[in-house]
Amino acid sequence: MAAATPPLLLRVAGVRFLGQGVAYSLENDQLRQLHWALQTRWAATLRPQDLQPLRPHITVQNKVLPAVARTLHEQLAADFEPYDITGTGLALWAYRGGPWEALEQFPFEGT
Template sequence: MTSAPLILTLALDEPATRFFNDLRQQHFPPERNFLAAHLTLFHHLPGTEQVQIEETLTTLAQNQAPLALTVPGLQFLGQGVAYQVSSQELERLHRDLQRQWWAWLTPQDQQKRRPHVTIQNKVRPEVARALHEQLAAGFEPFAATGVGLQLWAYRNGPWEWLRSFAFGG
């Protein structure tokens, strides 16, 4: 168990993970790129509740089929670029977890999630705008799959992987 805040991310299938990581390696400022590409579901769960959180995630993952995802477009973040991710199944899963954990959630985690994978951040707006335009010019929507959940401890910068929960057991 940890006292550090916990972060919950959606694990993506191998082709999507490789695609997003390649772009992140190319476009994320190297001095700030501590993480692989990821889709965050919750930013700040209480580390003191890690055992209960892991029990919930174990049960959920055993009964959850992989999630069909669509990547319908790009999102300009002002100082970066992300790929939007869409899935009614993912929205339902997120809402269910929100209801269970509501008392623990920060205002950020109580909001409706706009799923995305950031491939560039913390750059000058004109650099981000140029990348957004470049990627949008040849963009075609594509499918991906959510294959599980990953739990991390936030360590004031780098994240420490704690455990994965594969869908379908």
């Protein structure tokens, strides 16, 4: 699926407070459709967490005290203006009780 998908123009739409971290929210309908198609294809093998709706984001900060996260959120949100970036593919990661392990890259190659 990734090979048939062209690079995606993603909108960095806002700054999101995560409780113990901060992220930039991303928007793109094609990305949501691709996610849904992959969920549908693999539904029988996914865990409940993997079946949740997509909330695409770029994590800036994670696993800090809420007060620290709130401070960074306020700083980033104060002068944030939406902008566009390009999504160039998908990455497959595994969590095996420790840090995440990068397994494979799937570039967007469509035209």
